[in-house]
Amino acid sequence: MFAPRETALIVIDVQEGILPAGDGPRQQAAATALDGVVARLADLQVRARAAGATLIHVQHDAPDDHRLAKGTPGWEIRRELTPQPGERVIHKTTCDSFLDTDLKPALLERGIRHVIIGGCMTPFCIDTSVRSAIAHGFDVTLVADGHTTCDMGGLTFEQIIDHHNTVLGWFGTATNKVVLKMAADAL
Template identity: 50%
Template sequence: MATALLIIDVQNAILAGKAQVPRQAELDAALDDTVLRLQHLQGKAREAGHHVILIQHDGPSGHRLEKGTTGWELRAEIAAQGNDVIIHKKSSDSFFETNLNDHLRQHGITHLIIGGCMTQFCVDTTVRRAVSLGYDITLIADGHMTADSRHLSYSDIINHHNETLSGFNAGAAMITVKPAADITF
């Protein structure tokens, strides 16, 4: 089973302005911790010779992830290196109107280890789409991040998705949820 690490939308302004000042600092710190775990997994994947695929959201004019702006750029800690691939998207689904599926099929990849931002949007949509396309998924339990919603804290959203997606399947393809420390390449 060929495996790839897929990191979604870990961009400079992904959480910019998503909370009031005191709460924003907590969100930013939690994102920094998440990014460090993803960076560590990136190193392990590269060392083991696995594909690293970075998804970058191309926001429209005026959006916090407006294409070409500093906020749009990938965080320096997970920036592409060597043979890493960057795939650009314009919707929550990393497969929608992108060449992601073609790239995975071309390289015989059947298993995706997925983390990134935003949990309830891009991560959830991509994970569900990938399993429905026949990929086995390992969702990094502590490797995805989001902001608070009106009714739920970011940690409640993350915990809900980890619980909901664990064991989710489409035919033989399955989603498994594991903390970064338990993921090997």
């Protein structure tokens, strides 16, 4: 087990406009699921701060015509997860939180060896960032009930989340691995 001082909680893309707009039953179900994820991540943030873990917020900076366009209301980090003074916000423009960002140096300068990851959009930014964290030499705890997405193609968001929990729970290298934990047990 890693000491809190070697651990960072990374919350990825939990932004006001993260889910596509819509008022159908499936969009409402996804919005309700997102609210649950936000509540669990907010509780995890409180516990991480109390334990002395590093908190890092990742915010997607999308082009002007996107719902997450930088500077728009949809781009803002959800108020329940507002960064506190001294907490780093990493801005990214791709699914990979490490690609063309200063995330890795920020982690290394703090002596971080283990990252806890939660947030949004499971098949894109969560999947890619978990795999990238392993490739960059970090152990990962994926918060199994702390990431979400929307329905895509013929798959429901629940199926997508279950699939990624299964696949990523088996992912790793000879030296680094992914473990899945529920938010209540992630720290």
